[in-house]
Amino acid sequence: MENAIRKPEAAEDCLHVTSEIGRLRSVLLHRPGPEVENLTPDLLARLLFDDIPYLEVAQSEHDYFASVLQGNGVEVLYLEQLAAEALTDDRVKVEFIRQFIAEAGVENDRLRCALADYFTGFDNPSLITQMMAGVRRDELSSYPNSTLSDRVHDGYPFICDPMPNLYFTRDPFATIGNGITLNHMRTQTRNRETLFAQTIFAHHPRFQGAHIPCWFQREESTSLEGGDELILNDKVLAIGISQRTDAASVEKVCQRLFADQVSFETVLAFHIPASRAFMHLDTVFTMVDYDKFTIHAGIEGPLTVYAMTPWRDRTGAVRLQIEPLQQKLETILERYLDRKVMLIRCGQGDPIHAAREQWNDGANTLAIAPGEVVVYSRNHVTNKILESYGIRLHVIPSSELSRGRGGPRCMSMPLVRDDA
Numbered sequence: 001m002e003n004a005i006r007k008p009e010a011a012e013d014c015l016h017v018t019s020e021i022g023r024l025r026s027v028l029l030h031r032p033g034p035e036v037e038n039l040t041p042d043l044l045a046r047l048l049f050d051d052i053p054y055l056e057v058a059q060s061e062h063d064y065f066a067s068v069l070q071g072n073g074v075e076v077l078y079l080e081q082l083a084a085e086a087l088t089d090d091r092v093k094v095e096f097i098r099q100f101i102a103e104a105g106v107e108n109d110r111l112r113c114a115l116a117d118y119f120t121g122f123d124n125p126s127l128i129t130q131m132m133a134g135v136r137r138d139e140l141s142s143y144p145n146s147t148l149s150d151r152v153h154d155g156y157p158f159i160c161d162p163m164p165n166l167y168f169t170r171d172p173f174a175t176i177g178n179g180i181t182l183n184h185m186r187t188q189t190r191n192r193e194t195l196f197a198q199t200i201f202a203h204h205p206r207f208q209g210a211h212i213p214c215w216f217q218r219e220e221s222t223s224l225e226g227g228d229e230l231i232l233n234d235k236v237l238a239i240g241i242s243q244r245t246d247a248a249s250v251e252k253v254c255q256r257l258f259a260d261q262v263s264f265e266t267v268l269a270f271h272i273p274a275s276r277a278f279m280h281l282d283t284v285f286t287m288v289d290y291d292k293f294t295i296h297a298g299i300e301g302p303l304t305v306y307a308m309t310p311w312r313d314r315t316g317a318v319r320l321q322i323e324p325l326q327q328k329l330e331t332i333l334e335r336y337l338d339r340k341v342m343l344i345r346c347g348q349g350d351p352i353h354a355a356r357e358q359w360n361d362g363a364n365t366l367a368i369a370p371g372e373v374v375v376y377s378r379n380h381v382t383n384k385i386l387e388s389y390g391i392r393l394h395v396i397p398s399s400e401l402s403r404g405r406g407g408p409r410c411m412s413m414p415l416v417r418d419d420a
């Protein structure tokens with residue numbers, strides 16, 4: 001384990017994100033680990049992958065990504081390290097193991113007990129690695145396989161599934177201002193990921209003493225994922241209604257943000273088509289500068305945007321005004337951001353380049369400062385056009401990481417940015 005992570009001077013400095021583009025100061029990543037090598041062709045659809053990345057290469061691509069961030073003054077924190085450090089005493093560890101097993105779909109009590117014993121034997125870093133990797137049936141060698149369900153199980157190799165999507169740290173929670181949404185994910189496989197964030201914010205020393213407002217909880221009945229949450233500036237958020245995020249979740253976040261009287265005044269709800277290629281808003285739209293955005297032309301036609309703003313009724317309760325916006329996206333953004341904007345089309349809008357590069361996250365950029373973004377090397381058509389608009393690119397290798405269907409924004413959760 002690397003050196004223990006230091007706590008920021010003031011608790012309120014733990015989380016601060018009021019834009020997509022302000023200079024990035026601190027970010028949460030997860031280095032892909034053995035969970036990726038537990039993917040098999042039969043599991044791909046269920047675990048939301050399209051192919052099996054070659055782990056060694058994926059790790060070296062990811063290390064390159066981290067080194068680009070660090071080389072640009074960004075503090076890189078790792079989910080796995082924070083999670084291990086959050087298990088500060090036996091009581092926290094026992095409860096974490098209990099909840100992890102309860103949500104892992106383990107089918108009988110004896111197996112649950114055997115798994116709890118197995119996990120308890122690990123030190124914290126190994127425990128987290130093992131949980132993320134999943135546990136195969138043959139790893140519990142002393143377990144007698146004596147119940148009926150043990151005997152008739154259908155050959156499924158895992159007691160608990162691997163969690164290969166963890167390197168997409170963007171999705172399980174999202175920083176907004178000085179608070180978070182702790183998300184309820186659309187699928188069971190990804191919902192398990194949010195346990196790590198819950199434990200980190202509740203117990204990691206870095207966050208102790210900080211008041212962290214939580215505008216969404218993992219126990220909600222509707223889903224919200226971080227790839228749909230974009231902070232356009234300190235007054236305007238964009239939230240996707242998508243394959244992964246429900247309209248009802250957008251309303252809940254609006255209601256709570258507006259009631260808390262944080263700086264945000266408008267949420268633009270982007271209703272995008274529910275498809276795998278466009279799973280989150282950030283797979284088709286990201287902000288690269290004060291006035292420039294990437295966009296996949298494939299969503300411009302079917303897109304409907306609703307402006308959500310607060311008003312107070314006679315009792316002082318916050319209500320939501322919902323205004324469907326009929327204009328073109330540029331016009332909408334210009335109205336709410338109060339400046340001229342430019343939409344830069346993925347693959348230069350060419351139907352073949354655009355479809356291929358969007359599939360490989362050409363529109364999914366991570367801004368590390370205004371006009372400065374991290375992009376995948378393979379999206380050369382989009383990258384060229386970004387450069388022609390004066391955007392400074394940090395290009396990272398991308399042959400294996402991209403197989404999980406996420407790009408640089410998906411692989412990062414900003415904790416602290418300068419105000420833009």
Ligand SMILES: NC(=O)NCCC[C@H](N)C(=O)O
Pocket residue numbers: 047048049165168170171190226227228279280282283404405406407409410
């Ligand atoms: N924000 C994002 O678009 N994240 C990428 C998530 C990819 C992952 N395989 C998933 O399907 O959830």
